[in-house]
Amino acid sequence: MSTLKKVLIVGGGIGGLSTAIALRNAGIEQVDIVEINPEPKVYHVGIVVQANFIRAMAALGIADEAVKAGFPYNGLRICNIDGDVKTELSGAKLAGEQYPSNLGLTRPALHEVLLNGVKKTGAHLKLGMTFTTINQSEQGVTVTFSDGTQQTYDLVVAADGVYSKVRQVVFGEQFKPKFTGQGVWRYNLPRPKDLMYSHMFEGKSGGKVGYTPLTENSLYILAVWKEPGNPFFDPDTLAEEFQKRLEGFGGLIPQLKEQITDPTQVVYRPLEAILMPSPWYRGRVLLIGDAAHATTPHMGQGAAQAVEDAVVLGELAGKDLPLQDMLDQFMARRYNRCKFINEGSIQIGEWEQYPTPGANFSGLMAKMIEVTAQPI
Numbered sequence: 001m002s003t004l005k006k007v008l009i010v011g012g013g014i015g016g017l018s019t020a021i022a023l024r025n026a027g028i029e030q031v032d033i034v035e036i037n038p039e040p041k042v043y044h045v046g047i048v049v050q051a052n053f054i055r056a057m058a059a060l061g062i063a064d065e066a067v068k069a070g071f072p073y074n075g076l077r078i079c080n081i082d083g084d085v086k087t088e089l090s091g092a093k094l095a096g097e098q099y100p101s102n103l104g105l106t107r108p109a110l111h112e113v114l115l116n117g118v119k120k121t122g123a124h125l126k127l128g129m130t131f132t133t134i135n136q137s138e139q140g141v142t143v144t145f146s147d148g149t150q151q152t153y154d155l156v157v158a159a160d161g162v163y164s165k166v167r168q169v170v171f172g173e174q175f176k177p178k179f180t181g182q183g184v185w186r187y188n189l190p191r192p193k194d195l196m197y198s199h200m201f202e203g204k205s206g207g208k209v210g211y212t213p214l215t216e217n218s219l220y221i222l223a224v225w226k227e228p229g230n231p232f233f234d235p236d237t238l239a240e241e242f243q244k245r246l247e248g249f250g251g252l253i254p255q256l257k258e259q260i261t262d263p264t265q266v267v268y269r270p271l272e273a274i275l276m277p278s279p280w281y282r283g284r285v286l287l288i289g290d291a292a293h294a295t296t297p298h299m300g301q302g303a304a305q306a307v308e309d310a311v312v313l314g315e316l317a318g319k320d321l322p323l324q325d326m327l328d329q330f331m332a333r334r335y336n337r338c339k340f341i342n343e344g345s346i347q348i349g350e351w352e353q354y355p356t357p358g359a360n361f362s363g364l365m366a367k368m369i370e371v372t373a374q375p376i
């Protein structure tokens with residue numbers, strides 16, 4: 001039986017909702033989630049996930065729903081500037097032969113799967129709500145909410161993302177995400193029916209470009225590109241700016257590039273990352289997901305690492321462990337893995353910006369597949 005009875009999760013994103021499911025599955029009596037957004041909505045872009053994400057979904061009991069909501073594809077092809085395939089990486093089917101090793105998902109589709117899971121397990125999600133103060137004692141952590149109410153919990157899990165307010169309040173203002181020098185450009189387009197691989201093109205200094213299947217009918221085209229000084233782009237120029245970054249590449253890039261016409265449909269995000277030093281807890285407050293280890297998308301592992309945090313926490317919460325032991329065991333299982341992903345992703349971005357002799361993108365991606373295949 002767990003020593004935890006009441007847990008609050010701050011943030012109802014991928015990590016927070018997954019943690020709620022994991023904790024309720026582990027038998028925690030009361031799990032509350034506060035999500036600052038008044039609507040259960042996420043912005044309409046896609047994410048790609050790999051076999052360790054699907055294995056983590058299986059541990060939460062929602063892998064079938066996740067796979068059904070997404071589009072399974074075969075793996076990653078790393079190409080030269082002209083589109084000739086240099087390396088193909090597929091990864092093992094870690095969740096079992098019946099599940100794919102690579103999946104494209106729209107964020108709204110994944111959110112729906114997680115929200116249904118939360119509803120089924122009986123966690124309480126409060127939308128349009130956040131905390132105002134967090135006060136800890138030996139006995140518990142008392143949280144005042146934005147509606148003026150107050151409750152005391154055994155544990156607060158901060159899953160409030162890369163700009164975590166809990167991190168700022170409990171750990172200090174000095175821990176801030178850093179701009180990595182690149183931005184990511186994305187646009188959804190129709191998927192050619194035979195496109196079953198994600199393709200990334202190397203060969204120009206500054207970044208890489210590519211496209212990846214997202215749903216039966218769509219793909220997204222992307223550029224991860226050097227953006228010195230983290231500039232602001234006039235929203236009207238986004239289509240044209242994205243097109244510039246795609247110049248000179250082969251494969252399907254030229255024909256997809258011509259279809260990037262509507263600046264309002266371009267999703268541009270500067271890349272920021274943070275790796276909190278261990279431990280990610282202070283007393284009874286634990287950071288997970290992007291709040292603890294926001295990475296860049298170079299390895300496609302951000303969501304997977306957030307869900308793995310949830311699975312490990314749920315597993316430990318189900319045991320009769322003193323809180324301190326539980327949190328230490330959590331750190332022992334999570335820190336090095338997240339550190340590898342965080343540093344590896346930043347390393348790839350550095351190589352893209354500053355071409356380096358011996359840089360081995362496909363070798364590091366293969367290592368990532370090996371590391372993430374290990375049990376969590």
Ligand SMILES: Cc1cc2nc3c(=O)[nH]c(=O)nc-3n(C[C@H](O)[C@H](O)[C@H](O)COP(=O)(O)OP(=O)(O)OC[C@H]3O[C@@H](n4cnc5c(N)ncnc54)[C@H](O)[C@@H]3O)c2cc1C
Nearest residue numbers: 011012013014015036047048130160161289290300302303
């Ligand atoms: C451009 C881009 C592309 C990406 N592509 C991929 C990809 O292809 N594959 C992949 O695996 N990962 C990808 N990621 C990373 C992935 O999106 C994150 O790692 C993942 O969403 C982390 O989940 P999280 O729950 O920790 O944070 P989030 O998903 O950011 O959720 C945080 C939640 O907390 C809420 N919140 C914030 N502040 C408060 C507050 N004060 N009170 C209450 N609630 C609050 C937010 O509204 C949000 O709902 C990408 C990231 C970026 C930026």
